Amino acid sequence: MEAKINSSSLLVSEFFLICFPNYQSWQHWLSLPLSFLFLLAVGANITLLVTIRLEASLHEPMYYLLSLLSLLDIVLCLTVIPKVLAIFWFDHRTISFPACFLQMFIMNCFLTMESCTFMVMAYDRYVAICKPLRYPSIITDQFVVSAAAFVIARNGLVTMPIPILSSQLRYCERIIKNCICTNLSVSKLSCDDITFNKLYQFVIGWTLLGSDLILIILSYSLILKTVLRIKAEGAVAKALSTCGSHFILILFFSTVLLVLVITNMARERVPPDVPILLNILHHLIPPALNPIVYGVRTKELKQGIRNLLRKL
Template structure:
């Protein structure tokens, strides 16, 4: 099929799925999502304000926490404003190009979040297992290189997804099964062979899984080093320092894994469950991350309580 014919089969817009079976309760459903949105904005901006205001927090670990906060802010703003608009005005449409744009940025920042978690695990590994070289390794120039490499990696790996999706004809349906434009949810609507799209989607998933594998390896080495520390106080301090990172890592990857399973193998699940979880797996980490770091990081907690 020629490129012209394929472009002719692009729908002018897609229809996002709200909460099937709860049309009369859409305004009430908007309330908890609005509260979560406020908590995300307040929590993550608080983290950013505290770190940049307190000179003693100008350290690599806190810079990476800020990086994660920025990613969470962007991800939530890619999803929640449109979701709230859907619930309050019942406008479920999104343009074809707008859908591909949203797909691109959601997946780029999802990969960026995985990169941030991987970098934070490496930061803790060096700080605990090789503390004498920590300052030399995590210089400002090295941090900037990590950020630049993470962004480049995200863009390069994700760019093929909307390009491949734009080359497919969509002649069966234009109703997306969730409330935002996810790659597989859009590709499922195509009336052509989507093997290439699905295969490349698995490549991206493998990238994220490889990040998770390196994180597990880093923390296994950290645990090994902690157990060799002389005093129980030193062990407790080291474990407490890593505890907040581990909480975020476990929650982020477990929710992402469950979302992957429901997307690919969850046809028997109720559609309303898939819609709710598809949103929450991106929204909940953005809301809980600043709470976890605020509660478990003594320096951040002390600054917030004293202001």
């Protein structure tokens, strides 16, 4: 029996994605809002990147960090959503081993990179409000380059073992009950023990995302403490408005992620298709809303977008 399992596992060279196994008839209708959100996310982030690139007044560290966030959002969208839409529209459900594990790596790596970028942006707002006189000497272009290198190196190196561990497993099944190659959806198809695989993702996920969240909360606690000491009229509102957009983005990111975690923990009480849908939306809703929130709430960025539209 063991020999049969081993020989059959060697034949598994690709996976078969089953999106929403209980609601197959809804997939074409669901593709419409997903397509709209996908076009909105990619279009809005590209517009933001082009605006920051062309407007000299936006060549500042805060907007460079926002550009990094937009790049991460675009890559996440392009990694996940086109394949989901191909399944919905053309029934292209197969995905090769390399493509599946590459998708797994990008999702894990870029998700934590996005969280780390939010943490750096929170530090930027902390320095701007709590140490305004030292802001130009602390938050420099060199700081942004170093921060970007840290974001990429930390999350790339630490999340790399997740797809590597999964790729080393022997697979006896090829049907993934998901629209995307998440680590747990894929690894549970293996004939091998996946305890270490699951434990590594759990520890690394909570360590990276948890530490970022703690530092973000600490930054905003210090910001709030400083703001409440300001006596000048209107200074509190002005100070809070400078980090309001950033706080809203963190709220979007954290809320969707928290709901996804809770639903996965309560799998027995929640239909299996709900976590699948939430996982897809987590790669769409924050990327679609991030540039819109900043574009609406930031005067300089709003003016830059207007100038760009006039040139077209």
